[in-house]
Amino acid sequence: MSQDQQPSYESPRDEEGRKGRERTGGDERRRDEERRKKNAARKAARERQVRRQMMFIGGGTALVLLIIILVAFFLKKPSGDAREDVVADQTVEVSTETGATEETGAAEVEDGMNTVDPVAIPEETTPEMTAETTSDRPADLPDIDITSWQYILANADHPIGDYTPETKLVENDQYVDYRIYDAITSFIADCRAAGNSVYLSSAYRSYDTQDYLFKRKVEQYGSEEEAAKIVLPPGTSEHQTGLSADITEVYYEVKNRELENTDMYKWMAAHCQEYGFIVRYPDGKEDITDIIYEPWHFRYVGVEAATYIMEHDLTLEEFLAYYE
Ligand SMILES: [Zn+2]
Secondary structure, eight states: OOGGGOOOSSOHHHHHHHHHHHHHHHHHHHHHHHHHHHHHHHHHHHHHHHHHHHHHHHHHHHHHHHHHHHHHHHHHHHHHHHHHHHHHHHHHHHHHHHTOOHHHHHHHHHHHHHOOOGGGOOTTHHHHHHHHHTTTOOTTOOOOOTTSGGGOOOBTTBOOTTOOOOEEEEETTEEEEGGGHHHHHHHHHHHHHTTOOOEEEEOOOOHHHHHHHHHHHHHHHSSHHHHTTTSOOTTSOGGGGTOEEEEEBTTBOOOSGGGGGSHHHHHHHHHGGGGTEEESSOTTOHHHHSSOOOTTEEEEOOHHHHHHHHHTTOOHHHHHHTTO
């Protein structure tokens, strides 16, 4: 008998019992397994539910955010438009009060539209900025390039040295800057056509001519100071620009203030700006021009500037000062 065949000490009853226990144990395992499966299923279901809830919450949140954004957008839009109107109105008012240019006003409106914060409307800064850029410049001042040749200023404070323009003969051995030839010939021709006699007395005078005239007066009066009261020193006479013309009447060639009573002068003073000319040394402006009233001396500045100067009774000095 081998060890293997040793009889079991267990009784059949015991065996049955063991088997029963084993059977009982198998049932428990199955139940445990079922319980585990159920738990797993429940857990999975719970997780699915949580996921669904999360998705719902997520979707809901996104929806709420979308609504908030839409509401905010529609609330913000009209207020933005209103703000632009306010800024535009302010700018228009400011422009009127301070005499600002239209360009400046438009620039301010553009700035206003770019403003993000409605609180940041520059109620105080806008007028200051506009006032700074356009302090005492009239709103209707011509938009011109003041450095252009026709605005050259020649006086005792602004000597032009030996400035020499390219000239062209008009008549009576008188020359002008070739660029005003058409203007002056039309001016004189139309005045004559209106029934007046016109005498082109003196137009372009070179530095050397002015120098000669001045030196002659110095000899005559004994000093440059006394001579300068009658003839301007070379480099300071407007005749040297080629843009000036002394015009008298054929029957009244004397250059004095009585010339203003002639029909010729009346016509020329009324129409000169249409040809780009001004009465350069007006009556009552001697303290500004430092030159006596000269109803015979016309100066070319172009139609735009001439129209403005004659309509506002200005001197060229006053007009140019607006652009400084
Ligand atoms: Zn003159």
